[in-house]
Amino acid sequence: DADVTQTPRNRITKTGKRIMLECSQTKGHDRMYWYRQDPGLGLRLIYYSFDVKDINKGEISDGYSVSRQAQAKFSLSLESAIPNQTALYFCATSGRQGKEQFFGPGTRLTVL
Amino acid sequence: QKEVEQNSGPLSVPEGAIASLNCTYSDRGSQSFFWYRQYSGKSPELIMSIYSNGDKEDGRFTAQLNKASQYVSLLIRDSQPSDSATYLCAAESGGSYIPTFGRGTSLIVHP
Numbered sequence: 001d002a003d004v005t006q007t008p009r010n011r012i013t014k015t016g017k018r019i020m021l022e023c024s025q026t027k028g029h030d031r032m033y034w035y036r037q038d039p040g041l042g043l044r045l046i047y048y049s050f051d052v053k054d055i056n057k058g059e060i061s062d063g064y065s066v067s068r069q070a071q072a073k074f075s076l077s078l079e080s081a082i083p084n085q086t087a088l089y090f091c092a093t094s095g096r097q098g099k100e101q102f103f104g105p106g107t108r109l110t111v112l
Numbered sequence: 113q114k115e116v117e118q119n120s121g122p123l124s125v126p127e128g129a130i131a132s133l134n135c136t137y138s139d140r141g142s143q144s145f146f147w148y149r150q151y152s153g154k155s156p157e158l159i160m161s162i163y164s165n166g167d168k169e170d171g172r173f174t175a176q177l178n179k180a181s182q183y184v185s186l187l188i189r190d191s192q193p194s195d196s197a198t199y200l201c202a203a204e205s206g207g208s209y210i211p212t213f214g215r216g217t218s219l220i221v222h223p
Contacts, residue, residue: 031209040120042216048210050209090155099146099204100158101158101202106154108153
């Protein structure tokens with residue numbers, strides 16, 4: 001079974017709709033991250049959380065919000081989706097003992 | 113602003129050759145360095161981490177770190193077509209747990 005899962009894997013939506021992307025992990029890691037990846041722009045950090053009560057903005061948080069429901073769950077919301085939020089979204093985790101990150105399979109989001 | 117620079121490529125090598133991927137970073141406070149492999153449409157997968165100057169070998173992969181020159185490299189020996197992917201370099205400043213990723217180098221290994 002996958003250690004980091006993301007749902008949905010693919011989503012097509014319309015401008016103005018609210019979208020939630022979910023991430024769950026069974027690795028027991030405290031740190032969780034949300035990234036988006038666009039062709040030619042690499043991975044950009046949206047939000048990160050080092051424990052349930054800790055939420056921090058990344059470099060491109062505008063238009064996004066997050067919720068850390070439990071140690072194992074970290075959700076990303078787009079309150080009112082716009083076409084330039086079309087991208088591949090990754091959740092990642094890292095553990096207390098290491099700085100390596102482990103990525104989920106990704107969600108491909110298309111906003112029409 | 114912290115930056116990690118990689119040549120976007122593509123780097124094309126024949127099967128069986130050594131592929132050399134390079135990365136430079138701007139933050140002298142960086143202490144941890146990582147190489148991830150990403151197949152098209154898939155998620156990044158950690159293949160190497162390195163923390164000290166010098167070489168670190170793992171199977172066909174060797175990571176090299178030179179902190180004085182702010183340079184990290186990844187060598188892939190006996191390259192295989194299955195190594196064709198984008199390789200992401202990342203650097204993390206001590207204690208932040210927030211890595212800065214490069215944009216990746218595309219590697220093509222042709223038979």
